[in-house]
Amino acid sequence: MDRRNFLKASAGVAALAGTAGVSAPALSQGAAARTLRFVPQANLANFDPIWGTQYVVRNAAALVWDTLYGFDDKLEAKRQMVESEEVSSDGKVWTFRLRDGLMWHDGAKVTAADCVASLNRWAVRDGMGQMIRAIQEELVAVDDRTFRWRLKAPYPKMLLALGKNNTPMAFMMPERIARTDPFQQVTEFVGSGPMRFVRNEWVPGARAVFTRFEQYVPRNEPPSWLAGGKRMGVDRIEWIIMPDPATASAALMNGEIDWWETPLTDLIPALRRNRNVRVDIADPLGNIGSFRFNHLHAPFNDVRARRAVAMVLNQEDYMRAVVGDDRALWQTLPSFFTPGTPLYTEAGGDILKGPRNVEAARALLREAGYNGQPITVLVGQDQAPLKAMGEVTNALLRSIGMNVDFVATDWGTVGQRRASKSPPGQGGWHIFHTWHAGADCINPAAYLALRAHGDGAWFGWPKDDAVEAARDKWFAAPDVAAEKAAVAEMNAAAMSHMTYAPTGFYKTYQAWRSNVTGIVGGPLPFFWGVNKS
Amino acid sequence: MFAYIVRRVLATIPVMAFVALFVFSLLYIAPGDPAAVIAGDQATPEDVERIRASLGLDRPFLIRFGEWVWRILQGDLGVSIFTNLPVSTMIQQRIEPTLSLMIITLILAVSVAIPMGVIAAWKQGTVVDRTVMGFAVLGFSVPVFVVGYVLAYVFALELDWVPVQGYTPIKQGFFPWFQNLILPAIALGTVYIALIARITRATMLEVLQQDYIRTARAKGAGQRNILFLHALKNAAVPIVTVIGIGIALLIGGAVVTESVFAIPGLGRLTVDAILRRDYPVIQGVVLLFSFVYVLVNLMIDLLYTILDPRIRY
Numbered sequence: 032m033d034r035r036n037f038l039k040a041s042a043g044v045a046a047l048a049g050t051a052g053v054s055a056p057a058l059s060q061g062a063a064a065r066t067l068r069f070v071p072q073a074n075l076a077n078f079d080p081i082w083g084t085q086y087v088v089r090n091a092a093a094l095v096w097d098t099l100y101g102f103d104d105k106l107e108a109k110r111q112m113v114e115s116e117e118v119s120s121d122g123k124v125w126t127f128r129l130r131d132g133l134m135w136h137d138g139a140k141v142t143a144a145d146c147v148a149s150l151n152r153w154a155v156r157d158g159m160g161q162m163i164r165a166i167q168e169e170l171v172a173v174d175d176r177t178f179r180w181r182l183k184a185p186y187p188k189m190l191l192a193l194g195k196n197n198t199p200m201a202f203m204m205p206e207r208i209a210r211t212d213p214f215q216q217v218t219e220f221v222g223s224g225p226m227r228f229v230r231n232e233w234v235p236g237a238r239a240v241f242t243r244f245e246q247y248v249p250r251n252e253p254p255s256w257l258a259g260g261k262r263m264g265v266d267r268i269e270w271i272i273m274p275d276p277a278t279a280s281a282a283l284m285n286g287e288i289d290w291w292e293t294p295l296t297d298l299i300p301a302l303r304r305n306r307n308v309r310v311d312i313a314d315p316l317g318n319i320g321s322f323r324f325n326h327l328h329a330p331f332n333d334v335r336a337r338r339a340v341a342m343v344l345n346q347e348d349y350m351r352a353v354v355g356d357d358r359a360l361w362q363t364l365p366s367f368f369t370p371g372t373p374l375y376t377e378a379g380g381d382i383l384k385g386p387r388n389v390e391a392a393r394a395l396l397r398e399a400g401y402n403g404q405p406i407t408v409l410v411g412q413d414q415a416p417l418k419a420m421g422e423v424t425n426a427l428l429r430s431i432g433m434n435v436d437f438v439a440t441d442w443g444t445v446g447q448r449r450a451s452k453s454p455p456g457q458g459g460w461h462i463f464h465t466w467h468a469g470a471d472c473i474n475p476a477a478y479l480a481l482r483a484h485g486d487g488a489w490f491g492w493p494k495d496d497a498v499e500a501a502r503d504k505w506f507a508a509p510d511v512a513a514e515k516a517a518v519a520e521m522n523a524a525a526m527s528h529m530t531y532a533p534t535g536f537y538k539t540y541q542a543w544r545s546n547v548t549g550i551v552g553g554p555l556p557f558f559w560g561v562n563k564s
Numbered sequence: 565m566f567a568y569i570v571r572r573v574l575a576t577i578p579v580m581a582f583v584a585l586f587v588f589s590l591l592y593i594a595p596g597d598p599a600a601v602i603a604g605d606q607a608t609p610e611d612v613e614r615i616r617a618s619l620g621l622d623r624p625f626l627i628r629f630g631e632w633v634w635r636i637l638q639g640d641l642g643v644s645i646f647t648n649l650p651v652s653t654m655i656q657q658r659i660e661p662t663l664s665l666m667i668i669t670l671i672l673a674v675s676v677a678i679p680m681g682v683i684a685a686w687k688q689g690t691v692v693d694r695t696v697m698g699f700a701v702l703g704f705s706v707p708v709f710v711v712g713y714v715l716a717y718v719f720a721l722e723l724d725w726v727p728v729q730g731y732t733p734i735k736q737g738f739f740p741w742f743q744n745l746i747l748p749a750i751a752l753g754t755v756y757i758a759l760i761a762r763i764t765r766a767t768m769l770e771v772l773q774q775d776y777i778r779t780a781r782a783k784g785a786g787q788r789n790i791l792f793l794h795a796l797k798n799a800a801v802p803i804v805t806v807i808g809i810g811i812a813l814l815i816g817g818a819v820v821t822e823s824v825f826a827i828p829g830l831g832r833l834t835v836d837a838i839l840r841r842d843y844p845v846i847q848g849v850v851l852l853f854s855f856v857y858v859l860v861n862l863m864i865d866l867l868y869t870i871l872d873p874r875i876r877y
Contacts, residue, residue, distance in 0.1 A: 074836055076646040077602070082615075083646075084604030156611065198604060214618045216648045234657050235647040236836045237828030273729065273826045274835075277713060281721055281728040282826070413839065440595070443841050447597030450609050479608070487608065 084198035096202035096222035100194030101257030108194030109258035122185030143172035148209035159192035197477035264562035313541035316469030320534035337529035349534035352419035379523030411442035470554035497524035642844035651848035662829035681764020703758025729826035
């Protein structure tokens, strides 16, 4: 029995125990109901959402720091800290007015100067922020509650940039903190969000604690993802880091934790059998699996070699390896964009559809001049989806006669090596695996992985003018119809160029105790509206 | 004796210096980049470069090593790349659970394993002996995490006697502290019990063949006196040696045990730091573990003189 099966078996038995009515440890019912114990996807190792852009940091930061705008479940940016905004007729001057009564956790009032400093820091690190900076004339506080952004050219996606949930999000911080170099960590964790960060209870790798901020003034609208009234149903939220999924599963069944963000798919049947546990899709926007080609070196500097691989790529194999046979969790994806979202398109995606043609792929590979050289495939073995995808890619490449140099390593090493532009035999690489949060792939705004501007592009450094031109069209698009056309053009161009290889679309589950209500699926865990009885 | 202790303490300095150089060099040549981890998946290569520069990771080996050693000499273990907290603070946050786990495991293992080994030697060749040795083989063979899961299922989920996971500081009460640690201690102690029981049995068998044991028997000494006063005392040196060596086993096992039982100790801190390439934390924890190990060995050497007066330093 391997470890994975052992986990399944032990969790299965544990589930039976759970259904048989294993009782929770004796706790003060009142205190327990006011404290939500949450197991996040990863360790909260640092807490600066601009400096460190890991999702887990963003998720925790959303409790502590508020945003000017927030995405709702229709993927629209809605006002959050902002009361009103005004844009000049030429689209070059944006004036924002803050809501009255906004307070920092240290008791000071939120001012426009704070927001200006926060936006300055964010814009250095964020892709859209950098675009705005490039056309910025000035960003100034007009009065305590008003600030103005004057641009040299219109930027129609301004509200999207300020409200998007892709990292780094435009979180607002007090001016003295926001003046920190964006490449240095902040040392104070003062926000204006619905919860305070309890610094002296923070044990990185073990626990992070948040308590309700009584002076927080929520909006009147109902909550919807990062928009609307963020009303807290609990006084205290404890993030408990549990690296072992079987332990987290047992702890959830035993009532020692209330909410588990990312249960292992293998453990879901056991959790479902427990009458005290609820299970549902964590994020309807899911993830897009991918492997990236290195466009700098042969054979993948030739589009024919990349397309040859795409011709035999069977996404079903990848998805079954990553999330198993539960069809509610995955679908094939002849696209680079998140299915079910307004701009989704399959334009140009035919290469990933229909029967796979090994012979044609081999012929195309020969045409591309592949001569049997080793293909260096980096696979992070400590990340389950990457390990699974790596195994499938290994078989796929071999099926078309490629000589695979399978580098089984850890994600930390992949993270370093993928940045190397050296030839694969000298510390470089040909292919590495990763995945993209579906929330990052709903449009080209934060979709760094799909950019194709050569040296400045994401790892693999693809270069294709057609992809970039279509992206520019999207940024300039005046309406949704134009946006859709631009995205379709971008998808077709990227498919033709095979910027990277999408391996399918998959979702994951989340699980919580049945006495917890108000949990909704979304790109991050939303704690407002969550109650515990 | 005092001179010996001074000599041994002084001898730890080159040992620790070697460990420091080794650990630093190993981390320097090991692949991986904390800047890439910090920057996240959406970061551009330029962002990663700037973060690397801001952390000083782009500077030459000798300069970084020199600065680190200079800080160590001043008692400063540095600051974590990720948390921005002093490494000493992070160790302080985590040392109590690990120390508690190791102490309970040590007490449990010694108090169970030595009687087991003695009895097995006394009852050599019988069912009791075979049972003890069977347990020892099992203890060596079954991985710590398997023992942990089985214990958690039986005693936490099935019987609901103890929690599945977590740690309660001792200042919140002895019983909750003990409740959280007993299963991890048993899981971690299994291999340790097996090791000590086997060496105790083997050494006792050898001692029980000695002439002075026969003499004691001839003088009418009781079985308990023979076993625990005459034989065990003379078998103690190798047993104590193995207990000392076993401390390394405990340190290694703590890493797995703390993960399985979600105990926020030094083992998990080490693993997390390695996965993220948090160099100052790895260096600090490894130095600490090495120091503890050197110290334990020194104590064992000193213990020899008490157990066996013939040993002189």
